[in-house]
Every structure is written in C-alpha cells, then in structure tokens.
Amino acid sequence: MPVPFRFVLAASILLALPASAAPVAYDLERDRSSVTFETDFGPDTITGSIPLDSADLTLDFDRVANSRVSVALDVSGATASFPFAAQALKGPKVLDARAHPQMTFQSTSVQAAGDGAAVDGNLTIRGVTQPVTLRAEIYRQKGTAVGDRSHLTVRLTGKVKRSAFGATGWSDMVSDEVRIIITARIAAKG
Amino acid sequence: MALRNSPDSFGLISRLIHWGMALLILSLIALGLRISWMEPSLSNLWLYGLHKTMGLSAFGLVLFRILWHLISPPPGPLATGWQRLFIKAWHWTLYALMIATPVAGWAASSASGIDTLYAGTFVVPPLVEVSERAEFVWFILHEIFAKTLLGMVIVHMLAAVKREMGGDGTLTRMLRGRA
Ligand code: HEM
C-alpha cells in the first residue's frame, strides 16, 4: 500500500524542506505510469488500458490552486480485456483512433478536497471537448523517505459518459459510463 | 449407390448436402434468434462466433451445391404443368435466400467494424466499409431474408410431406435416391 500524501496537510509536514514554497514541475515516468478504464458489459466488466503519451504536471503544495495537470493519451495503443473489445474501442464507433489518435486532459482549476484534490478540466475525446472533474490523490513512491517530493505517484480518477463525446458504438451492449483511473508516476524536473 | 444425380434420381452427394444444409440452416435460425434476444456478456459472446462460423459454412456449402448441380443436374419435381414450374421457382427462391442470408450477415458484421472470424482463427475479409447505417440496413435485410427462408422452408416441408402422403414418392426420392 502506498502512503497517502495529504495534499493540504503536506505543506505543513514539508515546511522544513527548502524547495517546498514554489510550484514544482514534474516529468512523467512513462513506463511506470498507466491509464486504465472499466465499463460494464452486460453483467460483466470490460477493462483496458490506454498508453500515456505525455503528462505535464506542476504541483504547488502550499497553494494547491496553483497546480496544473495536463495529460495526453495514445488512443491507437489502447488494449482491452478481450480481443474484440480493443478493436471495437479503437474503431470509428467508439474512439475512432484513426481520425483522433490522441485523447487529452487539461486542468482548468485545482481545489483541495478532503485527502486529495478536485481537478476540473477539459477532456477531449474524438475531438469533442467536455468539462470533467477528476479526483486527485498524491502518494509517496515506495522506497522514498517521508517528505521527499522528488518522486510521486498521482492517481486521477473519474467517470465520463461516452455518449457526451459521440463515442456511442454498441450502446445496447456496453454501458455509457466509463470509469477512468490514471496512475502517473512523476519525478521532479532538474 | 450413385453419387451423381440422374434425370429421375437424387445421387448421394445431393441428398447429403440437402439434409446436411437443412439441419445446418434450421440450427442457424434458432441460434440467430437466440443471439438477437440474449443480453450479450463475456460468457455468451462466443455464440456470435459460432453463428458466424456456421453461417459462413452454409454459404460455402450452397456455392458447392450450385456448382455440383451444374455438373450433375438434379431431377425435376414430380409434378407437371404450372405446379412443376411453381415448385421450380420455389426451389430457386430457396437458393437465392440461402445465398442472400449469409451474405447480408457477413456484410452487416463487416460494417460493424469488428473482424469476422471463421472458426475463431481466420479473419474473413470485410465485404463493406465500416458504417453504422450500413450495419443497420444489412442486419435488417439479414433478419428479413432469414425469416422469409424459414417461412418458405416450412411450406416446402409441408408440401413434401403432403406429396409423399399423396403417394408420388417425393420424400422417398430425397431420402433414398429413387421414388
Ligand atoms: C444461412 C445462413 C444464416 C442464417 C439462416 C442466419 C440466421 C439468422 C437469424 C434468424 C438471426 C436473427 C435475426 C433477428 O431476429 O434479428 C441472425 C442474426 C445474426 N446473424 Fe445470422 N444467419 C446466417 C448467416 C450469418 C452469417 C454468415 C453471419 C456473419 C458472418 C451472420 C451474423 C449474424 C449476426 C451478427 C446476428 C445477430 C444480429 C443481432 O445482434 O441481432 N449470420 N442470423
């Protein structure tokens, strides 16, 4: 189990650290990061993953609202839990990977919320942009010392209605609601 | 036992294909109705694959059947006059539907954008471009063709039984070769 890194309280824990006052920019550790999704298929669940292309994160632990997140996904590399699902997912009736090879998320505002943060932003799927709110939680990576913010794990979770983006294929078989879990492992720049 | 047809008898090959395909097509219709009514899930998804594999097999068999009947023509119906023509037209229509039904199913499946597999391994080339509109239209045609085929087969069967009971040996000829 990773240790939760309370977004709001983090500031006071880390006051002792010299570099903690300013926003910190992070690089994505792509190979150790993933985007998974799940949705209902009749009584069953389809799961899958979409590779992260890039992620740009700037975190400000003192003033959470100054934090920014943007993520781009490589739709053409999507995989799913059974063979037909991946093809259906990438095909023209769902994500239409040929016409829209990228899916992006850009934060517009970040607010502290409970243990984590609520990240409002614009999600673009199939070229259609819709506002969504993702929940963010930040964890210390395994093997790092308490208070060390050089390597973090950011979990962004949320739900989208695929119909809002025109991804309506197989709506008689596959649920409209898709749950998304982004696990980004990031390293402080420089 | 003759493999080939003659002017007054059905050879073994034609009889085997007739009864084999009759069984196959009736199972296909039952299976097709089952999959169109069921709620798809991971545990029953394979039924689509089974239906497609059986349907494509039926398509292959009907092509072979036509080829065989060009090589070795079957005997005409045991009737005369307009009835003979009517029965022939009925049989031709059965052939047309035995071709149109699987072709429409294959086209609809192609239009859905998911690979059509034969026996779970071979990817069959798509017949039409991926399009929701095309998928919708071809599935409707597939349903109409299949249900018309079912209706016509029921009449076909009743007519064969009726002629047999009338004593002209129609059914016996399809079972044993000769009336
Ligand atoms: C002689 C051959 C075939 C027969 C008699 C047949 C018969 C049927 C029938 C009766 C249905 C139910 C229609 C409905 O009520 O909506 C059906 C559905 C279906 N058939 Fe076929 N079929 C044949 C060949 C094929 C082939 C070759 C394919 C594809 C390669 C195919 C794909 C399908 C599919 C995907 C459905 C389900 C449609 C839905 O989701 O409602 N069929 N078939």
Ligand code: HEM
């Ligand atoms: C899917 C089901 C069926 C199809 C598509 C079908 C189709 C045909 C066709 C096209 C012929 C003409 C001969 C040929 O070209 O092979 C024929 C003949 C015949 N069928 Fe069927 N059949 C079906 C089921 C049945 C069934 C269930 C019976 C049972 C009674 C039956 C009895 C006969 C008989 C007795 C003949 C010979 C007719 C004659 O001598 O002119 N068929 N069938």
